[in-house]
Structure formats: C-alpha cells, structure tokens
Amino acid sequence: xxxxxxxxxxxxxxxxxxxxxxxxxxxxxxxxxxxxxxxxxxxxxxxxxxxxxxxxxxxxxxxxxxxxxxxxxxxxxxxxxxxxxxxxxxxxxxxxxxxxxxxxxxxxxxxxxxxxxxxxxxxxxxxxxxxxxxxxxxxxxxxxxxxxxxxxxxxxxxxxxxxxxxxxxxxxxxxxxxxxxxxxxxxxxxxxxxxxxxxxxxxxxxxxxxxxxxxxxxxxxxxxxxxxxxxxxxxxxxxxxxxxxxxxxxxxxxxxxxxxxxxxxxxxxxxxxxxxxxxxxxxxxxxxxxxxxxxxxxxxxxxxxxxxxxxxxxxxxxxxxxxxxxxxxxxxxxxxxxxxxxxxxxxxxxxxxxxxxxxxxxxxxxxxxxxxxxxxxxxxxxxxxxxxxxxxxxxxxxxxxxxxxxxxxxxxxxxxxxxxxxxxxxxxxxxxxxxxxxxxxxxxxxxxxxxxxxxxxxxxxxxxxxxxxxxxxxxxxxxxxxxxx
Amino acid sequence: xxxxxxxxxxxxxxxxxxxxxxxxxxxxxxxxxxxxxxxxxxxxxxxxxxxxxxxxxxxxxxxxxxxxxxxxxxxxxxxxxxxxxxxxxxxxxxxx
Numbered sequence: 001x002x003x004x005x006x007x008x009x010x011x012x013x014x015x016x017x018x019x020x021x022x023x024x025x026x027x028x029x030x031x032x033x034x035x036x037x038x039x040x041x042x043x044x045x046x047x048x049x050x051x052x053x054x055x056x057x058x059x060x061x062x063x064x065x066x067x068x069x070x071x072x073x074x075x076x077x078x079x080x081x082x083x084x085x086x087x088x089x090x091x092x093x094x095x096x097x098x099x100x101x102x103x104x105x106x107x108x109x110x111x112x113x114x115x116x117x118x119x120x121x122x123x124x125x126x127x128x129x130x131x132x133x134x135x136x137x138x139x140x141x142x143x144x145x146x147x148x149x150x151x152x153x154x155x156x157x158x159x160x161x162x163x164x165x166x167x168x169x170x171x172x173x174x175x176x177x178x179x180x181x182x183x184x185x186x187x188x189x190x191x192x193x194x195x196x197x198x199x200x201x202x203x204x205x206x207x208x209x210x211x212x213x214x215x216x217x218x219x220x221x222x223x224x225x226x227x228x229x230x231x232x233x234x235x236x237x238x239x240x241x242x243x244x245x246x247x248x249x250x251x252x253x254x255x256x257x258x259x260x261x262x263x264x265x266x267x268x269x270x271x272x273x274x275x276x277x278x279x280x281x282x283x284x285x286x287x288x289x290x291x292x293x294x295x296x297x298x299x300x301x302x303x304x305x306x307x308x309x310x311x312x313x314x315x316x317x318x319x320x321x322x323x324x325x326x327x328x329x330x331x332x333x334x335x336x337x338x339x340x341x342x343x344x345x346x347x348x349x350x351x352x353x354x355x356x357x358x359x360x361x362x363x364x365x366x367x368x369x370x371x372x373x374x375x376x377x378x379x380x381x382x383x384x385x386x387x388x389x390x391x392x393x394x395x396x397x398x399x400x401x402x403x404x405x406x407x408x409x410x411x412x413x414x415x416x417x418x419x420x421x422x423x424x425x426x427x428x429x430x431x432x433x434x435x436x437x438x439x440x441x442x443x444x445x446x447x448x449x450x451x452x453x454x455x456x457x458x459x460x461x462x463x464x465x466x467x468x469x470x471x472x473x474x475x476x477x478x479x480x481x482x483x484x485x
Numbered sequence: 486x487x488x489x490x491x492x493x494x495x496x497x498x499x500x501x502x503x504x505x506x507x508x509x510x511x512x513x514x515x516x517x518x519x520x521x522x523x524x525x526x527x528x529x530x531x532x533x534x535x536x537x538x539x540x541x542x543x544x545x546x547x548x549x550x551x552x553x554x555x556x557x558x559x560x561x562x563x564x565x566x567x568x569x570x571x572x573x574x575x576x577x578x579x580x581x
Contacts (some may be wrong), residue, residue, distance in 0.1 A: 098565075099565055100564060100565060102557065102561045102562070102564055102565075195541050195542060196542050196544075209539060209540055209541070235549060238547040239540070239542075239544065241542060241544075301530070304526065304527055304529075304530060306523075307523060307524045307525075307526055307527050308527060310520065310523075310524060311524055311527075318501065322502075325502070326567065327566075327567075327574060327576060328565070328566055328574065329565035329566065329567075330565070330567075331567075332567035332568060336577050337577065338577050338578060338579070338581070339576055339577055339578070339579050340502075341577070342576065342577050343502040344502050344503060344504045345504070347501075347502050347503055348503050348504045348505070351503075356501075356503055356513075357513070357516060357517070357520075359501050359503065360494070360497050360498065360501055360503070360513060360517060361517065361520055361521075363497050363500050363501040364489075364493070364497045364517065364521070365524075367497065367500060374521075374524060374527075376537055377527050377528070377532060378524075378527060379537030379538055379539060380530075380532035380535040380536070380537050380538075381527055381530060381532065382537070382538040383535050383536055383537060383538040384530070384532070384535060386538060386541065418516055418519070418520060419519050419520060419523050422520075422523075433541075434541060435541030435542060459541075459542070
C-alpha cells in the first residue's frame, strides 16, 4: 500500500506521530511522477526544487502548532490557470508560455497558510476551453486507465495526476464541467462548488459568471477538507459570496435516511450510454438501500443548456481575453509595423484554434445586430434552466444523474468536430448555468474505463452533496480501484 | 442555407483582433456556421417576458471603504512586459 492510499486524515495522523515526514510525502509524489509522468503527462511544470525546499522548511515545524492544520505538509497539484507567484503559469497557451505571476491567487494563499506543498502546475485545455486536454499548446495528457483515451478536460491534468497517484489532491476549475467531467473519466472525486463559494481572484478568467475553482481527490472526505480550506468570501473577488462556510467533514455522517433524490429523465435519456445509465440506476439502488428515496423529475430546458452555454461562455471569453494584446504581458509578435498589427499578430500567433474559435463566436454573438438574437436569448434560457432546478429543489434534497453521457473517448476522436465535443458536456453545463454545486464520484466501469455519478445540490448546500457522495462511497468499492500503469 | 459568410468571418476576425489565412477563413466559416446553426435551436423556446440572467446569485454592488494602499512596485509590473525601456512599456508607433 502506497502512502497516497491513505486518506488525508490518516496521513496527517502519521505526520503527527512522526512516523513520516513532510519530505517523505513530497518524495513519494516526485518519485511517482518520475515513474509514470512519461506515460500520463499530467504536468506542465513540476516544481521539484521549491517543493523539496518547502518540505524541509515544514519538517522543521512538525512540533509546532502550525502542524495541526489538516493540510500541513500535504502535496498538491494546481491547474495551470491558477496564478502561482514566481512559478510559471501558462494556461497551457503559447500566449503565457513565459508568464511568471507576481502574486498568488487567493486559493494559493489559503493553501500556503494551511501548510500545503505545491508540487507543480497541471495540464489543461488552452485557457480551459475544451473537454479533452487536447488543446494544450504543450502536450496532450493521457487517461491513466487507458493511455489511448483522453483524461477529459479542461482540468485533465488535475484529474489524471490524482488518478495516477502523482499527487493525492489537486485543484481544477469548472466553467461547464471542467472538474466533474475529467473526474468522471479518470475515476476520481471532483467538486464544483456553488458559484461564489471559492474566490476567483487569481484564476485566469474564461467565463466570469460561470468559472469556479474546486478540489479533485481520491475520496469524498479529502475533498471536503480541501474545500473547507479554500472556501469563503474574499475582498479581492466581489463575486465571492459572504455566506458562512459550514464544517463539511462534520456532515459526513453516512446517514441518508429520508433523503429525497430527484432523477431528471433528461439525464438518462437519448445520448446516454446504456452502461452509464445502468451504473447510475445501480447507484440509486445503493442509496435506496441506505434509506433514501428517488423519483423521476423533468428539467425540460436542460437540453438547451449546451447552446446557451456556448453563446454565454464564448461571449464572456471574448471580452476576458481582450486583455491579451502583447503589450503588458504574454506573447508579443515580432516585427509588427504598427499597434493594430501588433495586436493582431500577437493574438493570432499566441492563441490556438479552439481559443480563436470561442473568441470569434463570442465576438459574433455580441456584435451589433446579433446581441438580442443570441446573447440576450441565451441569458433568458439561462433563467429558465435555473428555474427548472429551483422547482425541483422545492421537493427534493439533491438531483442525481450521470456526470457524462459516456465513458472517456479516444484521443483524436472528437477534436476536429467542435459541436460533437461541445454536446458531450450536456449533463454538466446546466449546473454551471444555475450556479449550483455538483460533484462527480466513481460509480462503475465499462471496458475498464470509469463512470462518474453526478450529485447536484442547492446553492451553498455542498454539505448535503458531500454527505450523499460519502454515504455512497462508503457503501461501494469503486473509489478503491486504481489504474495499472 | 449558410448563416455565416466569409465576409462575416473576416469582419468578426477584425473585431476580434485576429488574422487568418484564406484557408483558415474557409474552415472557420464552416465551423462557425455549424456552431451558430446549433445555437439557433434556442429559437424554439418562447422567452417572452423572461428576465435575462447575467449572474446567478442575488448580489448588488459590493462596496468597501476607500482606503489607500501602496501600489505594486514598478519592477514587478515590468517583470512580464515583453519590451520595455527606462521603466516604460515600449510599443510600435501609434500614429502613422
């Protein structure tokens, strides 16, 4: 049994009893990276030097009060769109290939204060736009369960690194499913918190009304501990919510008696693979066995989610990515004759195709004469999708369905067909549009590839989502299986 | 019928401050047309009198005290600037 097969709480116990050191934990992570990174390629940057130095520094503090923090000494990987001071942050783009941030994201400050050790920066789709990590400027990441398959995306590196045991925990970001989808494909636990639960300060913006940072871990309890650490209002992010952060771990009681589950018929309908549908129905039986009840409901507007999402997220992206002009930071093209040419050449050479596609969609949707037909219409659909969920939550505690309609697809299979790639996110997108918390937990396998169960809660009710996910996890063995690498 | 023409793509590219080779224009015309066609399924839905949602939480303006703080040092701000001289950011000529 490897060190990272222990849950966070047990690792902390071993540290406190001085049976292991922080250096042991960091060595374990780096050793595993050296063993499997050639195959998985989850990282853009491995920060070995700083990680080892930090470990030594923390080992000297093992007997201090500081060491009582649950995350003290724990190695963690960070998606490369989260700003890390003095550690290159690329967004997997040529545009930011040499970008050295001068400050830390709020989540990084919180992790540092808790004593966590950053191991490195994880691969992703360029600027988080994609569902396969194939649009990274640097390299692809491979699914640890089968290296011919994608790990999902955009937080593909974050999910693959945890599944492969390179780090026990990571942070990702989720705009339309980018934490839950790869967590589902890689058989790990991925939480997208309520919009506003975690500060976005220092998260390179893609679609500001949808983006949220969240943890990816091997089990639900670890996930709850990490969200506990990074959640909360932040004066540097005016959209972070001033809502108290409850004790999530306390809520992991294993008790779901009387819990009322809604299962949207749209989430088990057309396009959802039989193996996925069956795994979800089996999971519902498990929860029934624990005393919960479930009923079929309808989210009639969810089928419009993908279209509305691509209009809204691309529109926001086109505005957010206007800042990359080759002037103050990022890639600057050579030999531009005038300022306009500098803008155009720097952006055209610095961004990859998918990013350009989204900027073009967004600019088109916001351009004069089209605004009402596309952007405003999509915002109205967003209202209807949000209301669908509100109605269901009047009578139910959680909504459950699959995370993804299928298991992971093959590398190269969808990359040339944007619409097919987009439709793949149909079960995760409505959750972002409504701003709700959602988690993916392992609930089965098909042909050796993991299947994810999605549990969606009310605004700021991550506690119930975790409680249900944990009860299910404790009653099953899926999370204990590991890929052979 | 095609919703997006090559001219549309060139116009949007200009607004986006992007340039494309002729064959890329062809590709983007086809792809954007497919994406917009797909997005037009939203027209099936009657949204008369539906308020648009720009932000999911019921938040109003978030205010704070206006307290002055030291700014970021110039060396730090220049750290990622591709071209600078004497503490200034250098750009190509703006006026022809």
